[in-house]
Amino acid sequence: MFKKxxxxxxxxxxxxxxxxxxGDLPLLSRFFTYATSPLQIDNRFENSLELRQxxxxxxxxxxxxxxxxHIFSEQQLAADYATGYVHARDRLxxxxxxxxxxxxxxxxxxxxxxxxxxxxxxKFEFERLVPxxxxxxxxxxxxxxxxxxxxxxxVNDYRRLMAYGSMPLEYHLLGIDPMEWKAENIFxxxxxxxxxxxxxxxxxxxxxxxSQLGQPLYQFWYPHYSRAPQPIYPDFSMPDSVMQVLLPNVxxxxxxxPGHNYPQAYIKNNDELSLGSNxxxxxxxxxxxxxxxxxxxxxxxxxFPSTWYEVHKxxxxxxxxxxxIAGSPFVITGFNDSIxxxxxxxxxxxxxxxxxxxNKDATxxxxxxxxxxxxxxxxxxxxxxxxxxxxxxxRSHFGPVDTAAGRYLAVNWxxxxxxxxxxxxxxxxxxxxxxxxxxALQHFMQPPQNMILADHRGNIGLMTSGLACLHPSPEKxxxxxxxxxxxxxxxxxxxxxxxxxxxxxxxxxxxxEHLDHxxxxxxxxxxxxxxxxxxxxxxxxSRDSMGVAELRALHMDVVDVEWRLLGEHILAVSGxxxxxxxxxxxxxxxALVAPTLFYNFKINLVNSVVRHLGGELRLPPSEQHxxxxxxxxxxxxxxxxxxxxxxxxQEAWDSSMLQLNERFGTNKQAWVYGKFHQTNIQHLLRLPQxxxxxxxxxxxxxxxxxxxKLPSTHAASMRTIIELxxxxxxxxxxxxxxxxxxxxxPNYSDQVLHWLGGTYHAARLERAFRPDLxxxxxxxxx
Amino acid sequence: xxxxxxxxxxxVSLFLLxxxxxxxxxxxxxxxxxxxxxxxxxxxxxxxxxxLLQLAALAVCLLLNKPAAAVLDMVGxxxxxxxxxxxxxVVLFSTITMVLTTTTTHEIITKNLFRKYLTKKR
Numbered sequence: 001m002f003k004k005x006x007x008x009x010x011x012x013x014x015x016x017x018x019x020x021x022x023g024d025l026p027l028l029s030r031f032f033t034y035a036t037s038p039l040q041i042d043n044r045f046e047n048s049l050e051l052r053q054x055x056x057x058x059x060x061x062x063x064x065x066x067x068x069x070h071i072f073s074e075q076q077l078a079a080d081y082a083t084g085y086v087h088a089r090d091r092l093x094x095x096x097x098x099x100x101x102x103x104x105x106x107x108x109x110x111x112x113x114x115x116x117x118x119x120x121x122x123k124f125e126f127e128r129l130v131p132x133x134x135x136x137x138x139x140x141x142x143x144x145x146x147x148x149x150x151x152x153x154x155v156n157d158y159r160r161l162m163a164y165g166s167m168p169l170e171y172h173l174l175g176i177d178p179m180e181w182k183a184e185n186i187f188x189x190x191x192x193x194x195x196x197x198x199x200x201x202x203x204x205x206x207x208x209x210x211s212q213l214g215q216p217l218y219q220f221w222y223p224h225y226s227r228a229p230q231p232i233y234p235d236f237s238m239p240d241s242v243m244q245v246l247l248p249n250v251x252x253x254x255x256x257x258p259g260h261n262y263p264q265a266y267i268k269n270n271d272e273l274s275l276g277s278n279x280x281x282x283x284x285x286x287x288x289x290x291x292x293x294x295x296x297x298x299x300x301x302x303x304f305p306s307t308w309y310e311v312h313k314x315x316x317x318x319x320x321x322x323x324x325i326a327g328s329p330f331v332i333t334g335f336n337d338s339i340x341x342x343x344x345x346x347x348x349x350x351x352x353x354x355x356x357x358x359n360k361d362a363t364x365x366x367x368x369x370x371x372x373x374x375x376x377x378x379x380x381x382x383x384x385x386x387x388x389x390x391x392x393x394x395r396s397h398f399g400p401v402d403t404a405a406g407r408y409l410a411v412n413w414x415x416x417x418x419x420x421x422x423x424x425x426x427x428x429x430x431x432x433x434x435x436x437x438x439x440a441l442q443h444f445m446q447p448p449q450n451m452i453l454a455d456h457r458g459n460i461g462l463m464t465s466g467l468a469c470l471h472p473s474p475e476k477x478x479x480x481x482x483x484x485x486x487x488x489x490x491x492x493x494x495x496x497x498x499x500x501x502x503x504x505x506x507x508x509x510x511x512x513e514h515l516d517h518x519x520x521x522x523x524x525x526x527x528x529x530x531x532x533x534x535x536x537x538x539x540x541x542s543r544d545s546m547g548v549a550e551l552r553a554l555h556m557d558v559v560d561v562e563w564r565l566l567g568e569h570i571l572a573v574s575g576x577x578x579x580x581x582x583x584x585x586x587x588x589x590x591a592l593v594a595p596t597l598f599y600n601f602k603i604n605l606v607n608s609v610v611r612h613l614g615g616e617l618r619l620p621p622s623e624q625h626x627x628x629x630x631x632x633x634x635x636x637x638x639x640x641x642x643x644x645x646x647x648x649x650q651e652a653w654d655s656s657m658l659q660l661n662e663r664f665g666t667n668k669q670a671w672v673y674g675k676f677h678q679t680n681i682q683h684l685l686r687l688p689q690x691x692x693x694x695x696x697x698x699x700x701x702x703x704x705x706x707x708x709k710l711p712s713t714h715a716a717s718m719r720t721i722i723e724l725x726x727x728x729x730x731x732x733x734x735x736x737x738x739x740x741x742x743x744x745x746p747n748y749s750d751q752v753l754h755w756l757g758g759t760y761h762a763a764r765l766e767r768a769f770r771p772d773l774x775x776x777x778x779x780x781x782x
Numbered sequence: 783x784x785x786x787x788x789x790x791x792x793x794v795s796l797f798l799l800x801x802x803x804x805x806x807x808x809x810x811x812x813x814x815x816x817x818x819x820x821x822x823x824x825x826x827x828x829x830x831x832x833x834l835l836q837l838a839a840l841a842v843c844l845l846l847n848k849p850a851a852a853v854l855d856m857v858g859x860x861x862x863x864x865x866x867x868x869x870x871x872v873v874l875f876s877t878i879t880m881v882l883t884t885t886t887t888h889e890i891i892t893k894n895l896f897r898k899y900l901t902k903k904r
Contacts, residue, residue, distance in 0.1 A: 035809065039844075039868070041849075164807040690860075
């Protein structure tokens, strides 16, 4: 009897134990039981198949050798259904993670490491707000909602019909099943991108640093305007009267004084401020073929899987092709039969912090002289392997409120605006002419983008679409939040910031400042460096006629024009080592030593300035401002007084050489850039086994072919060269990484070498399904 | 030819275990399948016989499913066991689970039923 009881206890104990989560280990009952283990993963997801009785009509699709799906249907909704299906097939886990991130539900599957992210997102309550936003959209735009519903049905049907062996490995590792996809999830995707492209807590750091440096030094090192602007819209003008109307007449008060210390603030440091993207378009008169060309390369984090997913759709014989983002049925950057479009980030200041005046027991805050209720709300975060975490936030007129450094700080972030960018992409896909595209972009509000356009009639243009938060005072920092009007509203800028068919015969953007005009600082005071923009201008102006070869060369250009700002100093302080720079003009090439010396010098120069400003500045002055000042001034104001630029250069050079000696040894010939500058393509879950080992790569955070951070984690995540002929488009495309998010797919990382070598693939543009052209086919409802 | 009832029951168990592990991808189904095997009126059942049964079932599953080398390498490297080590871990873990569940069911329920209804009273 005793033996039986013991056996029962052991069995029950075992069954209980294997179903518990033990730290970061995968769920044992799932990972190590054959019935559910990843040993069951197979390649059946690659098989051709036919699905009957699908809900949105007939569609056919074929995958080519790069894993690009070509979708054919007579009905838009059937094509959207198929798009959902292919996104789920190749990117299911990525889609789920984006929803989990924005709803603050990562910790429950990934553990403690994701708690800060979840706390951040839960504060904004998107999970509470999004269903209402979607409902309102479905009421006002039922056709658009139908597209999203068809897409969601495609995702869910893939999920439902998926063989167990087709479940992506990541689900096995986290011990979860794929979630049901909802049409409203597109809002989460948009908020996620708004975070990637707009969010920072620079205002917190600005307040901290202003107290640390004092106003005069702060003003010099954190200026409102670039000292050498290279604006996107060089011919912009605006009458003062219009500007006065745009800028709200509000008394903005920055808070200050001691005690402002925000070590956890998420700031855009110089690395984060040098990620960039490029786009340009040239008119027929400047093109070798007589037709306009449009080029785009968006710089995002390099990852497996890539942010982008290439897709070709032929709906009723009408083509749309380009890069989508899994989670949305639309082509985000690409072309149709008549127009092409692309984007770069506008890098505007769209996050404001307000310090509230709160009563003793923190139940009320002062607003327009009255005490208003500070409405608390509790978030409970499930953490894998740990007890739940509970935190209280508050709702206020200025946005959600958190406490930091003993203060009640409300945050007003553009992502809280219930805008609907899906309408803009829907319009772009259907546009027949550049004017249709302009009309569609009136609906694009966030994250603000420099949208480049070209059409088959020869028109080109650039339009910065999105909402700006125009502060009457351009000063950064935490603002006082005691009057309703102090919360600054948003203004759509597309009707002010645009130019079409310019006399220069080209338009371009590279995330730099938009204007050399007083309005600029009211939009933002921290743009990305203008080096890429300067180089693009230089190359576009260097030729009267450009063809595919020249445009490709421009994408792959690795010249850092900041050498012109700092070269004189470097040659003066580098002594015998100056020979490494002989004949060098800023080419950031892996085989050379000069780029190593130059790049590391720049890092040390910034460190030197920061040290002279008292050190510990987590938001250092912008590199561009430091380098411009080095080239324009003989001495610079620092904490210890005025210091000559040559002294700063010498310090930077000496410390840089010491570092390089330590890292690479004394043989300077071996300090080639390929050892110093390497690229790191990570996996979404940061699993080294699913990442790519470091490899040498050309370029830097200032070159058109950008490669930001050390090791480089951000670079061109795709490239397009699109020619719009009267007969239709011709396009060369390239995706960094691969189409599939499945490690066991041949298309997981097959395009990495294409990216590195600048190899594009020509976009085939069939209008009707031809099964013999594809590796795998899927037919719906035949 | 008369098939021995034990042989038939082992064959049924093998079929059941293979089916559950290849087609019903939930831990609860695997435990349920093991309980059903434990309930079968197999005379002179022993834990090691159940272990052999599960090993045979896993061998059939692996033969039919043939895990790809790339999958094995990747999963093994993430688990820190290597590909063959991961297969061994899965086999060991699945077998322990099945043997414990089946043996406990058999010892506590099936044997009592045997005693009550199938054993002749002397």
